[in-house]
Amino acid sequence: FLLGAIQGPLRIVTKIGNQVWYPVTKMLICALEKGIVRLRNRGKISDEHKDHDILKNIVRNICNVEVSIDHCKQALSEGKKMSHICDHLDRSTRKIIYRENYLFGSQTNLQMSASAAKCREEYSKRQKRKWVSEGQDPFQDFAFTLQPKMLEAWPRMKCSSCGKTAKVFCPRCLVPLNPPAPGLPEAEKQTTNAEELEKKLEFRLPEVKLPFNVDILLHPQENRKKATALHLCVLAPKQCRVLKFPEDLPNYDPKTTVLLFPDEKSSLLSDQKIDVSNLKTLLVVESTWQKANGVARHPKLQHIPTVRIEEKEGTFWRHQELGKGFLSTLEATYYFLIDHFKQDKQSGYDRRYDDLMVIYTHMHRRITRLKFSGDGKKAKKDNPPASEESRTSMPKHWIVDSS
Known part of the structure; x- marks a missing residue:
């Protein structure tokens, strides 16, 4: 009666005739423990049936494993503790723990589950994409007018247009949400350069x-x-x-417009097939890579010449399977601006467009820091912010007494 609720996360390992056997994993033990408690709370299980007897029968029927009563009692207790441990871990680490085999009567079940550092190390090896650490910051040479680390302290502000709260900028109205400048002391307000001092105190994008x-x-x-x-x-x-595709798409002049998209017809600015002095409009596609082709192949864009940038290694944190050379839209636009500057001015890049990456750099550093510290979105939402001490050591609620 519990198989229908738990067979989704289980993996089939053996099939003899019409009989299917499942492995005994930590996912199975945690799911059975939660399922038995849930059904008992709903009155689906009478008091005369013991939890350990139910667990023993289920394991025998779906796993083809005979377990003693004492080991079933231990499994129910450990399943509850393992569920508590996994509730404080990020999703990727939780998956690794659940896939481990559960050994009835073993004393290593909880010790392996509580080793969050071991699980994170194993998960990092499985990642196809290499993430840079804070010591290898790809933006450390950028010349920012406003340092990205200043955005960490910016509070969430209410947008004056839509009334929604956001941090740094409103994604709906596309306006910056600059924090109010701290007031000057009363003595300095009477000086002649008070307005200049107030402008210096303002933090604006x-x-x-x-x-x-x-x-x-x-x-x-x-x-x-x-x-x-x-x-x-x-x-x-x-x-x-921003143009909402496709209803807001106008008719563009192919002599003054280019589409930034790496298709088979695209060319580099260095190939000199496009006159950069006549360029007035750059079109960029904002969508996932799976849907970008549909946008670029719209009939109104077929007569627009396409351009691409030289292959770069992307730093975008959004998961994709296409490789490191596939950049985010902002990264691609930034590198195109650099290529355009070099081609137009016939000189080296002077860092004039670096400020376009200030919000992106702030988000990249924040997400990278969360990834390396292991603080996932769920863990951060459910628990108070971790102290500096807890970031370098295992939190106390992850350490479970196996006795």
Whole structure:
């Protein structure tokens, strides 16, 4: 009667005739312990049936394993503790623990589960994408007007347009949410340069001037909070806009417009097939890679020449299986601006567009720090912020007394 609720996460290992056997994993023990408690609370199990007897019968029927009563009692107790441990771990680490085999009567079950550091190390080996550590910051040479670390202290502000609260900028209205400047002391307010001092105290997002307009083709199913191209509208608001695809798509002049998309017809600016002096509009696609082809193949864009950038190693944290050379929309636009500057000015890049990456750098450093510290979104939501001591050692609620 519990098989229907737990057979989803189980893996089939043996099939003899019509009989299917499942492995005894920690996922199975935790699921059975929770399922028995849930059914007993709902009155589906009478008081005359003992929990350990139910567990013994289920393990015999679906796993083909005979277990003693004492070991069943121990398994129920350890299943409850393992569930408590996994509730405080991130999803990836929890998966590794659940896949481990459960050995009835063994004293290593909880010790292996409580070793969160071991699980994280194993998970990092399985990751296909290499994440840089804070000591290998890819943005350490950028010349920012406002340092990204300053954004850490910015509070959540209410947007004056939509009334929603957000941090740094409003993803709906695409306006910066600058914090109020601290007031000057009364003695300094009477001075002649009081206005200049107040401006110096203000922390505002920089505004970047671009050599051409940028139209962002936003896929209707794309999450605006995850769209990095929207940073362009916040940091270069006079020359960037978001177009809802496909209803807002106008007719572009192919002589003054290019589409940034790496297809088989695209060319590099260094190939000199495109006159950069006539470029007035750059089109960029904001969507997942699976849906980007559908946007780029729209009939209104077939006559627009496509351009690409030289292969770069991306730093975007969003998972994708296509490799390191597939960048986020903001990264691709930033590198295209650098190529355009070098081609137009015939000189080296002077860091004038680095401020376009300030919000991205802030988010990248924050997510990288959470990844290396092991604080997942669920763990951070359910628990208070960890102290510096707990970041370097195992939290106390992960240490379980196996006795």
